[in-house]
Amino acid sequence: MPREISHYLVRQFDYSKCAFTLENGEEVKIEEEDVQMILGLPRGELDIIEYENIETDDKLKAFRTRWGNPVNGAPLVPMKMIENKAADNNFKIDFVLFMVSYFLWCDHLSQVSRHRILKSISDVDNIKKFNWCKFVFEGLVNSCEKWKGNEKRHYQGPQTFLILCYVYKVSNPELGGINDYRFPILSCWNDTMLKFRLDTEWANGGFGRGSDVGRIPLSPLQNEKTTKDEGEYEETYQDRGQTRRWI
Incomplete structure (x- = not known):
């Protein structure tokens, strides 16, 4: 771009x-x-809470143990994720962190990871519940x-x-x-x-x-939020018969 x-x-x-x-x-x-x-x-329904600049805890220390300095660690994440091969909770956390750092924030020049969100996303069950x-x-x-x-x-x-x-x-x-x-x-x-x-x-x-031209209407768009029996969060969109679920 x-x-x-x-x-x-x-x-x-x-x-x-x-x-x-x-x-x-x-x-x-x-x-x-x-x-x-x-x-x-x-x-x-949940807000994303980020670490303060000087704040630290065991979750942030564990991330630094895996990736080193979070200031310049973002470019290494995809390569390391492939090398690790394990589709565990660390993979989910690292994937979300990388997407936030490089897709949502697009801070390509300084290559700073948005590591402060680890305060929220370290509990992977809550990732889909955040706004x-x-x-x-x-x-x-x-x-x-x-x-x-x-x-x-x-x-x-x-x-x-x-x-x-x-x-x-x-x-x-x-x-x-x-x-x-x-x-x-x-x-x-x-x-x-x-x-x-x-x-x-x-x-x-x-x-x-x-x-x-404002927000162009796609068709009647419904946004439903429900909680399933197992506590999974579901967000459903219906657009021309299409349904997207975050499960």
């Missing part, structure tokens, strides 16, 4: 309004529901506020979500786009399509020159 679009969107994002402004003055509102629609993440949408949404607001205090630094935040939200909610008829969206919106795009859309915008006057 081009660095230009990330910087553009963060500069245009007003964290006090939770919206970014297009070139025509329209404000594109972002809400927690958009995270769910775009990324398809669970939206449970991951709230985690990403609040992370977007807080990271944009922090970045605007020092714009010379690279942006550390949920870039993937922000860019997908932009291409989903902002339409420019001259550039074409996706007409048949499905849930989650992430599944409608691939690298080639996204690069074409953004490169075309860049070559035709720059970003932010479309209009806000």
Whole structure:
């Protein structure tokens, strides 16, 4: 993804309004529901609690024993997971940590792992019960506020979500786009399509020159949260007969 679009969107994002402004003055509102629609993440009842910077305990010590310094350990996680081969609880914890660090936060430059979430995800049975949408949404607001205090630094935040939200909610008829969206919106795009859309915008006057089309309805969308007999958390979405469950 081009660095230009990330910087553009963060500069245009007003964290006090939770919206970014297009070139025509329209404000594109972002809400927690958009995270769910775009990324398809669970939206449970538990909040994700992170370690404070100086805080430590046995769970964090165990992680450091496996991976070393969490500041530069994120790039090694997939290789080590393959080498270990065991599909145990450590595998689940490491997988979630890697996805949060590299997919949700996209902090490729500094390669810092989001190890502070170990305070919550070390209990693997609770991973599906957390409100991951709230985690990403609040992370977007807080990271944009922090970045605007020092714009010379690279942006550390949920870039993937922000860019997908932009291409989903902002339409420019001259550039074409996706007409048949499905849930989650992430599944409608691939690298080639996204690069074409953004490169075309860049070559035709720059970003932010479309209009806000809001949250495009897919079809009647139901979000049900139930607790099964064994205590498993289920989050079901029905979209054109499709059902997604987080079990």
